[in-house]
Amino acid sequence: MLSFKRKAKTFKYKIEGTEAAGRFRARRLLGGIKWRIFRHFMLFSLIMLVLLWLAQTVFLDTIYKQVKTNDMRRVSLEISQSLQNDGFESDELSDVMYAVARNNYMCVLVAKLTPDAGLNLRAQSVDVNASCIIHELNAGEVLVLAAEAAKNEGSVFYELDFGPGIHENSELAQLLGKRFRYLTRFYQLNYDIPTMLLSVRLVDTETDGQYVVLINGNIAPLDATVSTLRLQLVLLTGVMMLLGFIMALVVAGHISRPIIHISKLSRRLAQGDFELDFSVPKADLEISELAETLNYAAVELAKTEQLQRDLIANISHDLRTPLTLITAYGEAMRDLPGENTPENVQVIIDETERLSVLVNDLLDMSKLQAGAIKLERREFELTELIESIIVRFNKLMATEGYTIDFVPAARLWVEADEIKLTQVIYNLINNAVTYTGPDKLVKIRQLLHRSGHGSRVRIEVIDTGEGIAPEQIKDIWRRYYKGSANHQRSRAGNGLGLAIVKNILDLHGGAYGVESTAGQGSCFWFELEVKRQEPLT
Numbered sequence: 272m273l274s275f276k277r278k279a280k281t282f283k284y285k286i287e288g289t290e291a292a293g294r295f296r297a298r299r300l301l302g303g304i305k306w307r308i309f310r311h312f313m314l315f316s317l318i319m320l321v322l323l324w325l326a327q328t329v330f331l332d333t334i335y336k337q338v339k340t341n342d343m344r345r346v347s348l349e350i351s352q353s354l355q356n357d358g359f360e361s362d363e364l365s366d367v368m369y370a371v372a373r374n375n376y377m378c379v380l381v382a383k384l385t386p387d388a389g390l391n392l393r394a395q396s397v398d399v400n401a402s403c404i405i406h407e408l409n410a411g412e413v414l415v416l417a418a419e420a421a422k423n424e425g426s427v428f429y430e431l432d433f434g435p436g437i438h439e440n441s442e443l444a445q446l447l448g449k450r451f452r453y454l455t456r457f458y459q460l461n462y463d464i465p466t467m468l469l470s471v472r473l474v475d476t477e478t479d480g481q482y483v484v485l486i487n488g489n490i491a492p493l494d495a496t497v498s499t500l501r502l503q504l505v506l507l508t509g510v511m512m513l514l515g516f517i518m519a520l521v522v523a524g525h526i527s528r529p530i531i532h533i534s535k536l537s538r539r540l541a542q543g544d545f546e547l548d549f550s551v552p553k554a555d556l557e558i559s560e561l562a563e564t565l566n567y568a569a570v571e572l573a574k575t576e577q578l579q580r581d582l583i584a585n586i587s588h589d590l591r592t593p594l595t596l597i598t599a600y601g602e603a604m605r606d607l608p609g610e611n612t613p614e615n616v617q618v619i620i621d622e623t624e625r626l627s628v629l630v631n632d633l634l635d636m637s638k639l640q641a642g643a644i645k646l647e648r649r650e651f652e653l654t655e656l657i658e659s660i661i662v663r664f665n666k667l668m669a670t671e672g673y674t675i676d677f678v679p680a681a682r683l684w685v686e687a688d689e690i691k692l693t694q695v696i697y698n699l700i701n702n703a704v705t706y707t708g709p710d711k712l713v714k715i716r717q718l719l720h721r722s723g724h725g726s727r728v729r730i731e732v733i734d735t736g737e738g739i740a741p742e743q744i745k746d747i748w749r750r751y752y753k754g755s756a757n758h759q760r761s762r763a764g765n766g767l768g769l770a771i772v773k774n775i776l777d778l779h780g781g782a783y784g785v786e787s788t789a790g791q792g793s794c795f796w797f798e799l800e801v802k803r804q805e806p807l808t
Contacts, residue, residue, distance in 0.1 A: 308523035316515035320508055336430075336466070336490055343470050344428070346371045347486050350379065351474045354482055359383060368397050377488040378403035382413055384481045404467065405487045416471045417483040425473040430466060466490040529558045533565065540565070545573035574746075586629065593622035632767045635694070646688040646778055650802050653728065654682045656689065657715060660696050664704070673704055673711045680719045682805040683728050691775045698768040699732040699795050708735035708792065719801070726801040733794045739787040747785065748773040772797075 326334070349371055350364075357363040359381070368379045379397045408416075420427045470486040529551040536547050547569050549562040600619050603610045638644045661675050668675070685692075703713040714733040719726055739747060748769055776783045776797050787793035 306523070308526055309519045312519035312522060313515060316511065316519070320511060324504055324508075339468060339488060339490055340428070340430075342375050343377065343468055343486055343488050346375055346377060346379075347426075347470045347472050347484055350381065350484050350486075351472055354381065354474050354484070355476055358476070359479060359482060372397040375488070377486055378405055380405045380408075380413075380485040380487075382483050382485075383479070384414075384417060384483060403487050403489075405469070405485045408485075413483060413485070416469075416485065417473060420471040420473050420483070427471045429469040429471075526555075529555075529562075533558070533562060537565065540569055540572070543576075545569050545576065574749075586633075590626065590629070593625045596622045632771065635767075635771055644691075644778070646691065648686050648688055650684055650686045651689045652682060653685045653692075653730075653799070654679050654717065656693060657696060657717070657730070660693065660700065661715065664700055668704065671711070673707075673713065675700065675704075675713045675715065677715045677717070679717045679807060680728075681717075681807060683717070683719070684802045684804065685728065685799045686802050687779055687799060688775075691778070695772050695775050695797065696730070696732075698772050702768055702795070703732050703734040703793075706734055706736040706793070708737075710735055719804070722800070726804070727798050728801050729796055729798045731794050731796040733792060735792040738789040738791055739785065739793055740789060744785060744787065769795075 350367060353364050353367040364381070368381065371377070372379045416427075466489065468488045468490065470484075472484045474482045474484055476482065532551060533549055536549055540547055547566075549565040549569070551558055551562050597619050600610075600615045604615055635644075657677060657679075661677050664673075664675055700713060700715070707713055712735055714731075716729075716731040716733065718729040718731065720729065721727075773783070779799065781797050781799050783795075783797035785793060785795050
């Protein structure tokens with residue numbers, strides 16, 4: 272049987288020989304992280320291939336047309352700037368026109384407009400393809416185009432389709448259509464060039480008047496190009512799908528392998544096997560951190576398991592002894608004449624109180640851990656509280672020879688839960704009495720120091736015992752933890768006292784700690800803010 276808990280529910284699967292086992296394995300196979308990564312990687316590859324197909328086939332015409340349009344606008348701007356900077360008759364302008372025409376496979380015409388709206392026939396032009404229109408235009412036709420540009424803030428751009436069925440419903444369309452048909456007859460061309468791009472720009476110079484710049488470019492048919500690309504894409508798709516499949520398997524395996532390893536060990540951890548090492552060699556940072564966290568959790572769970580076992584053993588012993596005494600003395604008082612004495616009754620009362628203390632500690636610890644205890648803060652005199660607790664302790668410990676000394680600094684008032692703070696001081700004193708040295712002396716010091724805009728009181732409870740080993744200090748605040756058995760009292764605690772102290776002080780937000788040197792005793796302390804103070808009388 273494999274059993275694990277999740278959200279307070281227990282799920283059980285029979286691993287061998289059942290239909291449920293097959294479904295469980297199938298779900299792990301198809302729903303595991305490895306195959307999820309594989310599916311996502313393959314989906315990503317498929318999306319990229321679809322986008323590539325769309326870009327290279329479906330949208331190729333649109334992209335190509337946009338690129339040609341942007342090139343034509345850029346070329347028109349370059350020539351206009353050269354005209355303004357270098358002048359119409361300059362060699363620099365001719366070089367620029369020739370370079371941009373040849374590099375972009377476009378025709379260029381630059382003509383000077385005369386003051387009487389005529390055209391200077393000393394125009395410069397570069398002709399790079401037989402289907403170009405602008406180098407065949409006469410002066411009047413160029414003026415028509417210049418007038419159209421003047422109506423549109425000095426620049427106009429045309430995308431004209433001169434395939435069969437052209438609609439010549441405007442003067443401009445008739446003009447350009449006439450010139451295009453003339454070219455097709457003269458050069459014996461057909462209608463394989465369906466779209467023409469024409470840019471017209473007016474350029475004003477400071478010293479030489481106004482010029483018109485015309486640029487003509489054609490969008491060549493892409494059917495053959497698309498067919499070639501489609502064939503390439505078919506081959507490329509097959510290769511990329513194969514490579515994507517292989518890479519998806521490799522990547523998914525690389526990423527999921529350490530996670531699957533950690534998952535298997537986690538199931539063993541849930542079954543109570545704490546002797547595990549989750550470390551994964553050469554793992555990624557996040558997985559290494561997860562492995563370190565689980566290693567730490569396994570160590571802590573092992574400690575908690577051992578502490579719980581010790582608790583059960585300790586509580587069993589603590590319960591058995593008083594119950595045995597109560598039963599024995601009760602039977603003696605019932606069965607034997609003369610045994611119904613005050614001394615025997617006191618033994619039963621003492622052992623009953625001992626059981627009550629143990630049960631109350633367990634209840635308090637459970638409430639503190641569950642957050643069910645609310646503080647009832649009020650202002651009270653801390654000095655008086657400590658003195659009253661010491662009086663009660665001295666009465667109880669007088670027959671055993673213990674001495675508790677208290678050194679107050681002043682009469683101090685704090686704002687806290689008096690009942691809970693009483694429990695803190697009682698547990699610290701009881702712990703010191705349990706572990707103090709042969710002199711059976713416990714010292715309590717009340718120290719006052721400035722802090723920010725106010726004062727803080729530090730309560731120190733000091734014993735003269737063997738102290739605490741450095742490696743044990745971090746564990747003494749844990750519930751169920753019990754230190755060395757070398758203590759002076761005949762009965763040790765149940766390992767809950769200091770854990771209760773920690774939880775109560777955490778609720779108050781006070782600082783606390785322990786200072787200890789092996790062989791020289793220990794000093795447990797806590798601090799609270801002082802509300803007011805008075806000198807000792």
